[in-house]
Amino acid sequence: MGEPHRVGIVGTGWISGAYLETLRDHPAVTVAAVADLDAARAASVAAGIPGCRALPVGDLLADDSIATVLNLTVPAAHAEVASEAIKNGKQVYGEKPLTADMSTARTLVEQAGALGVAVGCAPDTVLGTGVQTARAAVDAGAVGRPLSAVAVMATPGHERWHHQPDFYYRPGGGPLLDMGPYYLTALVHLLGPIVAVTGAAARQRPTRVVGTGPRAGERIPVEVDTHVTGVLHHASGALSTVTTSFDAVRTTAAPIEVHGETGTIEVPDPNHFDGDVRLFALGATDWQTLPPSAGYAGASRGIGLLDMLTAPSPRASASLALHVLDAMTSLLRSAAEGRRIDLTTTTERPAPVPLTPAARWRG
Missing domain, CATH: 3.30.360.10 (Dihydrodipicolinate Reductase; domain 2)
Structure with missing residues (x-):
C-alpha cells in the first residue's frame, strides 16, 4: 500500500473531532500536524494523535511533509487558507461552503487548476x-x-x-x-x-x-x-x-x-x-x-477526503x-x-457510490 498519505488539519474546533473519528486510525492516512489560531486547543488535539505535531498555521501550510491540507476553518477563512496551501503545492479538502463568495471561489478553483492541485469540498454526507x-x-x-x-x-x-x-x-x-x-x-x-x-x-x-x-x-x-x-x-x-x-x-x-x-x-x-x-x-x-x-456504509465525516485520495474521479x-x-x-x-x-457554472453529476461495507473503506 505504500506510506500513508500525510494530512495536516487547519482548524481544530468542534467539527475536527468528527473528521478525526474517521481519519485518526485509518491506515491510508496519517494526521501529521494540526494548527489553529488557538495554539492551546491545537496542542490538546495533537496530544491525542500519535506522532502529530501542533504547528502555527503558516508553518503547517508551508511544511513539505504535508501532502493534503484539511481546511476546517470558519467560512470567512476558507479561501485564504486554501489558497496558501495550493500555492505550496498541497491538495486541499475543506468544509463547506467552498468559500464565502462566488468570485473568490472561482479564483481558487482556477488557481488549483493552473497548478495541477486537487481540491475537494464537503459535504460528504451525501456519499x-x-x-x-x-x-x-x-x-x-x-x-x-x-x-x-x-x-x-x-x-x-x-x-x-x-x-x-x-x-x-x-x-x-x-x-x-x-x-x-x-x-x-x-x-x-x-x-x-x-x-x-x-x-x-x-x-x-x-x-x-x-x-x-x-x-x-x-x-x-x-x-x-x-x-x-x-x-x-x-x-x-x-x-x-x-x-x-x-x-x-x-x-x-x-x-x-x-x-x-x-x-x-x-x-x-x-x-x-x-x-x-x-x-x-x-x-x-x-x-x-x-x-x-x-453508498459508503457506516460512513462519517472524512469519507469525502478518503474518496478524493482513492477514487478515479473525486465525488466531493x-x-x-x-x-x-x-x-x-x-x-x-x-x-x-x-x-x-x-447560473454561470455547471458540473457533471458525480459518479454513484456502489454499496461499500465499512470494513472495506476503513481498510
Missing part, C-alpha cells in the same frame, strides 16, 4: 447509504421520470446550542450557505445540475441571543438573511423547491422528497450519512422502506462545490433583485 440509496432508486426508475423535488431545512437557529454562533450570522453564514450545501448537493446527485434559480429571502430579527455557554444571554448582530426559499431549475427540466430557515421552531416536512410520474421517494436528512429511504409507488396504499443498496469535487455555491449565491441575488438568475 452515505441515505442519499446514495435514494439516488440508486431514482436511477433505476422507481418513481418513473423525475419531475420535481422539495427540500426543507427548518430550525430556530444555531445560537440555541453553539457557544460561539457569531459566524452563522455573518457573510458566508446564514441558513442557506451553512445548511444549504447538504440539500443542494443531494439534489444535484438526485436530479443533476442546475441551470437557473428563483429566490426569496427575509431577515426578520436584527439580533440573536446566545443560548448556552459562557456568553449565554449576549446579543449578537444578524448580518444575513435567515429565511431563504426558492426554486432550482435543473437541466433535466425538473424543478426543486428549497427552503432553509433559522426562523422555524419545528417542521413535519421530510428533508427531501423526489416526485416522479409513478412514485415519490422520501430521502433522509442529507446532513447525516444514513437513514431510511422510503418509496410510495403510484397506486400503493403505504410507504415501502428500501434496504440500503448504495471542487466543481460540484463551486456549482452548489453558484446556485446558493444566485438564490440570494435573485431574492435581492426579484428576478430569475441563470
Whole structure:
C-alpha cells in the first residue's frame, strides 16, 4: 500500500473531532500536524494523535511533509487558507461552503487548476447509504421520470446550542450557505445540475441571543438573511423547491422528497450519512422502506477526503462545490433583485457510490 498519505488539519474546533473519528486510525492516512489560531486547543488535539505535531498555521501550510491540507476553518477563512496551501503545492479538502463568495471561489478553483492541485469540498454526507440509496432508486426508475423535488431545512437557529454562533450570522453564514450545501448537493446527485434559480429571502430579527455557554444571554448582530426559499431549475427540466430557515421552531416536512410520474421517494436528512429511504409507488396504499443498496456504509465525516485520495474521479469535487455555491449565491441575488438568475457554472453529476461495507473503506 505504500506510506500513508500525510494530512495536516487547519482548524481544530468542534467539527475536527468528527473528521478525526474517521481519519485518526485509518491506515491510508496519517494526521501529521494540526494548527489553529488557538495554539492551546491545537496542542490538546495533537496530544491525542500519535506522532502529530501542533504547528502555527503558516508553518503547517508551508511544511513539505504535508501532502493534503484539511481546511476546517470558519467560512470567512476558507479561501485564504486554501489558497496558501495550493500555492505550496498541497491538495486541499475543506468544509463547506467552498468559500464565502462566488468570485473568490472561482479564483481558487482556477488557481488549483493552473497548478495541477486537487481540491475537494464537503459535504460528504451525501456519499452515505441515505442519499446514495435514494439516488440508486431514482436511477433505476422507481418513481418513473423525475419531475420535481422539495427540500426543507427548518430550525430556530444555531445560537440555541453553539457557544460561539457569531459566524452563522455573518457573510458566508446564514441558513442557506451553512445548511444549504447538504440539500443542494443531494439534489444535484438526485436530479443533476442546475441551470437557473428563483429566490426569496427575509431577515426578520436584527439580533440573536446566545443560548448556552459562557456568553449565554449576549446579543449578537444578524448580518444575513435567515429565511431563504426558492426554486432550482435543473437541466433535466425538473424543478426543486428549497427552503432553509433559522426562523422555524419545528417542521413535519421530510428533508427531501423526489416526485416522479409513478412514485415519490422520501430521502433522509442529507446532513447525516444514513437513514431510511422510503418509496410510495403510484397506486400503493403505504410507504415501502428500501434496504440500503448504495453508498459508503457506516460512513462519517472524512469519507469525502478518503474518496478524493482513492477514487478515479473525486465525488466531493471542487466543481460540484463551486456549482452548489453558484446556485446558493444566485438564490440570494435573485431574492435581492426579484428576478430569475441563470447560473454561470455547471458540473457533471458525480459518479454513484456502489454499496461499500465499512470494513472495506476503513481498510
